[in-house]
Amino acid sequence: MEAFTTHTGRAVPLRRSNADTDQIIPAHWLKKVTRDGFEDGLFEAWRKDPEFILNRPERQGATVLVAGPDFGTGSSREHAVWALQNYGFKTVISSRFADIFRGNSLKNGLLTVVLPQEDVDRIWELTEADPATEVTVDLVAREVRAGAFTAAFELDENARWRLLNGLDDISLTLQNEADISTYEASRPAHKPSTIQV
Amino acid sequence: MGRTLAEKVWDDHVVRRAEGEPDLLFIDLHLLHEVTSPQAFDGLRKNGRRVRRLDLTIATEDHNTPTLDIDKPIADPVSRVQLETLRANCAEFGVRLHSLGDVEQGVVHVVGPQLGLTQPGTTVVCGDSHTSTHGAFGALAFGIGTSQVEHVLATQTLPMAPPKTMAITVDGELPDGVTAKDLILAIIAKIGTGGGQGYVLEYRGPAVEKLSMEARMTICNMSIEAGARAGMIAPDETTFEYLRGRDHAPKGEEWDAAVEYWKTLRTDDDAVFDAEVVIDAASLAPFVTWGTNPGQGAPLSASVPDPASYDDASERLAAEKALEYMGLTAGQRLRDIKVDTVFVGSCTNGRIEDLRSAASIMDGRKVADGVRMLVVPGSVRVALQAVAEGLDKVFTASGAEWRHAGCSMCLGMNPDQLAPGERSASTSNRNFEGRQGKGGRTHLVSPQVAAATAVLGHLACPADLSDDAARTPAGV
Numbered sequence: 314m315e316a317f318t319t320h321t322g323r324a325v326p327l328r329r330s331n332a333d334t335d336q337i338i339p340a341h342w343l344k345k346v347t348r349d350g351f352e353d354g355l356f357e358a359w360r361k362d363p364e365f366i367l368n369r370p371e372r373q374g375a376t377v378l379v380a381g382p383d384f385g386t387g388s389s390r391e392h393a394v395w396a397l398q399n400y401g402f403k404t405v406i407s408s409r410f411a412d413i414f415r416g417n418s419l420k421n422g423l424l425t426v427v428l429p430q431e432d433v434d435r436i437w438e439l440t441e442a443d444p445a446t447e448v449t450v451d452l453v454a455r456e457v458r459a460g461a462f463t464a465a466f467e468l469d470e471n472a473r474w475r476l477l478n479g480l481d482d483i484s485l486t487l488q489n490e491a492d493i494s495t496y497e498a499s500r501p502a503h504k505p506s507t508i509q510v
Numbered sequence: 511m512g513r514t515l516a517e518k519v520w521d522d523h524v525v526r527r528a529e530g531e532p533d534l535l536f537i538d539l540h541l542l543h544e545v546t547s548p549q550a551f552d553g554l555r556k557n558g559r560r561v562r563r564l565d566l567t568i569a570t571e572d573h574n575t576p577t578l579d580i581d582k583p584i585a586d587p588v589s590r591v592q593l594e595t596l597r598a599n600c601a602e603f604g605v606r607l608h609s610l611g612d613v614e615q616g617v618v619h620v621v622g623p624q625l626g627l628t629q630p631g632t633t634v635v636c637g638d639s640h641t642s643t644h645g646a647f648g649a650l651a652f653g654i655g656t657s658q659v660e661h662v663l664a665t666q667t668l669p670m671a672p673p674k675t676m677a678i679t680v681d682g683e684l685p686d687g688v689t690a691k692d693l694i695l696a697i698i699a700k701i702g703t704g705g706g707q708g709y710v711l712e713y714r715g716p717a718v719e720k721l722s723m724e725a726r727m728t729i730c731n732m733s734i735e736a737g738a739r740a741g742m743i744a745p746d747e748t749t750f751e752y753l754r755g756r757d758h759a760p761k762g763e764e765w766d767a768a769v770e771y772w773k774t775l776r777t778d779d780d781a782v783f784d785a786e787v788v789i790d791a792a793s794l795a796p797f798v799t800w801g802t803n804p805g806q807g808a809p810l811s812a813s814v815p816d817p818a819s820y821d822d823a824s825e826r827l828a829a830e831k832a833l834e835y836m837g838l839t840a841g842q843r844l845r846d847i848k849v850d851t852v853f854v855g856s857c858t859n860g861r862i863e864d865l866r867s868a869a870s871i872m873d874g875r876k877v878a879d880g881v882r883m884l885v886v887p888g889s890v891r892v893a894l895q896a897v898a899e900g901l902d903k904v905f906t907a908s909g910a911e912w913r914h915a916g917c918s919m920c921l922g923m924n925p926d927q928l929a930p931g932e933r934s935a936s937t938s939n940r941n942f943e944g945r946q947g948k949g950g951r952t953h954l955v956s957p958q959v960a961a962a963t964a965v966l967g968h969l970a971c972p973a974d975l976s977d978d979a980a981r982t983p984a985g986v
């Protein structure tokens with residue numbers, strides 16, 4: 314996983330709540346068996362509208378998505394994260410993310426930043442007033458900055474440490490092999506087994 | 511202090527706990543399907559890893575499988591590649607797989623419980639958000655992303671922070687004609703699509719205790735639609751009876767030991783939930799959605815709400831966009847909404863009881879002109895049971911289509927889809943824009959409402975049918 318320390322880029326203000334993962338990447342895209350090539354599927358239905366914010370010339374090359382509440386609800390598809398990353402987004406800001414989406418993002422190095430809705434509103438206003446406004450998401454300082462505006466955000470220390478260092482979860486877990494084996498040895502015999510009967 | 515059901519199951523699965531780190535949780539059962547696993551197997555391969563516990567892993571094909579002509583090669587080449595990839599991965603890594611055509615094939619969340627693999631007090635994961643279904647057994651069951659699928663395949667564990675707990679207490683008794691589906695739609699409308707976020711929901715109270723296992727699964731299934739990763743119901747005699755004798759249920763002395771353990775899986779009287787919601791079952795009625803998220807629902811007797819009536823700006827905007835997408839106007843009576851398609855199936859309502867209740871309404875009646883009705887059993891076992899009971903005949907005699915098992919029209923990934931602008935009454939769980947096909951419009955309903963809607967051609971419940979004298983039920 315790529316490490317995330319700090320990122321600066323232009324933003325896409327997405328004034329929609331409940332952008333579910335079916336909107337982020339529609340089901341028919343899920344048939345791919347790779348982790349890349351999802352950029353054209355990102356918000357596919359909404360992008361049919363030439364006025365949709367992502368289609369506007371001034372938003373091309375933007376890397377920070379600033380979304381309405383309840384971003385990433387619905388299906389657990391990690392493809393939603395890959396689609397955002399394949400398109401070029403490095404970070405998503407919202408007042409509320411769906412749990413599974415948030416977990417998936419952090420595992421792929423896409424930083425999800427939770428800010429109060431007033432702060433999201435401010436960033437919307439700033440980046441709508443001037444699309445060239447650069448937004449900085451600084452994980453070291455746990456701060457979002459845009460022009461004169463600054464907001465602090467929280468992220469649990471462990472997730473932050475893993476992101477800052479780009480650490481892979483599986484290797485970390487495998488360091489605890491002894492604990493896993495000990496646990497396995499103590500499981501009761503009545504627990505289910507999928508071995509065909 | 512006492513512990514909640516969720517906390518008990520959680521504590522029993524902690525492999526390692528360290529200050530400042532998420533808990534490392536052991537996973538008892540890992541379910542796989544074709545959509546969210548290919549990149550996970552790829553990751554294992556790249557790192558030279560194997561599947562740690564083949565005996566706790568099982569795969570089935572469901573999302574891409576067609577429900578017609580299943581003996582022919584799959585027409586869509588991309589779907590075919592995905593199924594072939596799963597087959598190749600399972601063969602390479604040694605994972606048990608139930609492919610299309612196999613008697614145990616079906617929607618992953620129907621198959622697990624049916625085999626007796628889903629048991630009280632277990633941790634169950636799958637790369638699918640509706641894994642919450644399995645919580646009906648008092649299991650801690652949640653959907654995971656593909657990176658986590660790979661993590662579980664490699665380690666049989668997941669690092670996770672303990673969730674908060676929310677009690678959803680349903681007092682009283684559900685009125686006649688009101689089902690588990692109506693109850694969960696009403697709960698989601700009440701707490702909102704983000705209301706359960708960060709929580710494990712525990713459904714409890716007299717109305718929940720009375721429900722069958724299948725009805726409990728319908729409720730837990732849609733926990734995710736309230737933003738909760740998991741929903742649970744404490745196991746009781748109903749649970750034990752359902753499990754007894756199933757293929758993978760414990761046998762003999764192990765059964766006794768298991769039941770003894772399962773009986774301890776109740777929230778202690780002095781346990782404290784982080785949040786609590788109380789619902790009066792008696793106040794509920796058949797419930798349908800009018801919008802594009804599962805929280806946008808109302809009793810069938812109501813009208814389409816006026817977006818202007820919402821105080822919250824983002825909810826108002828969401829309602830405006832939903833009405834525009836759904837082609838509805840504020841104030842329109844929900845009962846006046848005409849549909850083109852009725853879908854009975856999915857992991858929410860594709861089990862035998864669901865088919866029975868839809869069939870009992872269709873029996874001796876006809877699907878309205880201009881309406882197509884698809885009935886899709888959740889698994890091959892459910893299909894066989896339905897055929898044994900003659901339900902397939904009831905459906906076909908009424909003009910409905912009886913299909914092979916799979917996810918079908920629950921999501922637009924296989925040939926069963928809505929055309930742009932088409933409107934459905936669907937027993938599935940998501941009414942998102944385009945969920946059932948590009949431009950399709952979905953109203954979420956119970957199997958009973960689906961059947962009555964098929965007969966009348968507009969959103970309706972069985973009570974609306976009471977005076978059709980021409981009916982000649984064959985009696986199923």
Ligand code: SF4
Pocket residue numbers: 572573617618619638640856857858916917920921938939
């Ligand atoms: S039936 Fe629908 S919700 Fe259930 S697993 Fe299949 S696609 Fe997902």
